[in-house]
Amino acid sequence: MAPPSSNGEDGAAPGAPVIETHGLTKRYGSGPPAVDGLDLSVPPGSIFGFLGPNGSGKTTTIRMLMGLIEPTAGGARLLGEPMPGAARRVLPRVGALIEGPALYGFLTGRANLLRYDAADPTADPRTRAARVATALERVGLAAAAGKKARAYSLGMKQRLGLAAALLRPRELLVLDEPTNGLDPQGMREIRSLVRELAADGTTVFLSSHLLDEIEQVCTHAAVMSRGRLIAQGTVAELAAGARGRLAVTTPDTAEAARVLKEHGLTDLVVGEDRVTGELPPGPGGAGPEAVGAGGGPDPAGMGGGPDPADLNAALVAAGVRVRAFGAERASLEDVFVALTGEGFDVAG
């Protein structure tokens, strides 16, 4: 195997996590820690969603990752290097957008980027204009580059912030709530930009309190609750770890509910012509990397339990007229609720 430094770059071996934390903890005062013993592992090339309700410790974690604040305990490595120790070496390879971009409203979008570029002592002034033009093009702001930043929509401001983060090639992008406050169109624009950047090989780590957003754009996710990591893995693994619900469409709802209950389904919801119920847990438990839950993988993705074919046969045998029958895929919201026993605060 080639040595890790054979590509002439510092840092991690190929395939090594781009972000890795061990027991990362931050305590601000005498209360419970804002971040508590976090073990995070972000694979290269992933779009990694860092999910949790407001106040669950996402921004505090990102600030520690970027070396902006010191952990109370534990440590973090970025691109294989310890933070904050190696910040000067590592941060030029990392683009970040934390708590919205700092922009001068009285300057044009282009002039804002020229200022950012000029603030980088390693940036060659002779190629500055070209770099700025490329970054504006990258985020779809070339046509609006001559407008004052104060006339930009929130989505355009976020894109300008991303352009600033992309003035030089980056191996990792860290985005704190990049779509916060944006309208649906603005959200779509940021999401497609994130996908494009990832397709070019950049690992993207983004925080969000929006489950939907993580499901739409991310390949991997970590779920935070009250400063603790409660699960991490691929989005597919996480959703498969939550028990799916079975839905039966039938005019014979009462009888269908009885049969499903008999076969171990719980949390039955009986509608006008539909019954849904939670499939019982299989031997695998809560999911592949459910922290502290001790579960193993569930290859069927249905939570184990009875075979749906047998359930359908039992319904028919009991005289239930089945119009439609199927498993509903668990969402990340189901995962969150199953793991924490709490609802997800989706305000905003």
Ligand SMILES: Nc1ncnc2c1ncn2[C@@H]1O[C@H](COP(=O)(O)OP(=O)(O)OP(=O)(O)O)[C@@H](O)[C@H]1O
């Ligand atoms: N500088 C600080 N001093 C004291 N407490 C803080 C500070 N920053 C954050 N906290 C507290 O730490 C906890 C985690 O906050 P944090 O901002 O990291 O969460 P978050 O998940 O990013 O939420 P949000 O999306 O609302 O920013 C909260 O209880 C918050 O009040």
